[in-house]
Amino acid sequence: NAGVTQTPKFQVLKTGQSMTLQCAQDMNHNSMYWYRQDPGMGLRLIYYSASEGTTDKGEVPNGYNVSRLNKREFSLRLESAAPSQTSVYFCASSPGGGGNYGYTFGSGTRLTVV
Amino acid sequence: QQQVKQSPQSLIVQKGGISIINCAYENTAFDYFPWYQQFPGKGPALLIAIRPDVSEKKEGRFTISFNKSAKQFSLHIMDSQPGDSATYFCAPRGTGGFKTIFGAGTRLFVKA
Numbered sequence: 001n002a003g004v005t006q007t008p009k010f011q012v013l014k015t016g017q018s019m020t021l022q023c024a025q026d027m028n029h030n031s032m033y034w035y036r037q038d039p040g041m042g043l044r045l046i047y048y049s050a051s052e053g054t055t056d057k058g059e060v061p062n063g064y065n066v067s068r069l070n071k072r073e074f075s076l077r078l079e080s081a082a083p084s085q086t087s088v089y090f091c092a093s094s095p096g097g098g099g100n101y102g103y104t105f106g107s108g109t110r111l112t113v114v
Numbered sequence: 115q116q117q118v119k120q121s122p123q124s125l126i127v128q129k130g131g132i133s134i135i136n137c138a139y140e141n142t143a144f145d146y147f148p149w150y151q152q153f154p155g156k157g158p159a160l161l162i163a164i165r166p167d168v169s170e171k172k173e174g175r176f177t178i179s180f181n182k183s184a185k186q187f188s189l190h191i192m193d194s195q196p197g198d199s200a201t202y203f204c205a206p207r208g209t210g211g212f213k214t215i216f217g218a219g220t221r222l223f224v225k226a
Contacts, residue, residue: 031211031212033212035216040123040219041218042118042120042203042216042217042219043158043203043205043216044216045214048212050212056212058213092157094211096211097210098145098146098209098210098211099211100146100163100165102150102160102205102207103158103160103214104160105157105159106157107156107157108156108157
């Protein structure tokens with residue numbers, strides 16, 4: 001009963017370095033999401049994937065890229081990290097885009113860019 | 115583009131009291147109105163949700179009240195317990211299903 005698994009849990013990067021955040025879900029959900037959480041700002045959508053093979057921009061996509069590798073996995077890449085990308089990143093999934101259900105979230109990746 | 119306003123930012127309640135958190139939204143194209151609960155170091159977890167054709171939904175000690183004309187919905191926690199101490203987010207979802215807008219969060223502390 002893993003749900004949504006994110007790796008790594010913590011990461012420190014130097015400005016300009018790149019990295020990929022990994023996310024996998026085992027609930028056979030069609031849709032997956034990447035959010036960032038900053039103090040006092042709630043969660044903001046970076047990218048989402050409505051279904052396998054599709055990705056779309058959210059509210060704050062600049063500086064990020066995503067890959068929906070298969071139905072289970074959705075990764076987030078920072079090509080050239082900046083201090084403004086210091087945040088906690090959450091991956092989430094849902095059965096689809098509507099219906100009477102919310103999102104299942106992972107436990108997050110705490111990223112610090114120095 | 116502040117579409118969701120959540121209040122208060124923080125709340126302290128005595129054990130056994132009622133906690134009330136409010137959410138006001140601007141966009142009428144929302145079709146699902148959930149509340150999420152987040153404990154430190156964890157991801158948010160769906161707590162309770164309501165559809166716009168219903169004015170109230172109760173699950174145990176948790177109740178959502180929905181006022182469509184006022185574009186507001188609120189979370190009521192009855193008989194609040196120290197274990198309810200967490201951050202709560204309202205997060206209305208846009209029609210089409212993929213654009214959920216989170217409020218800024220309310221930090222609730224229940225005093226024993």
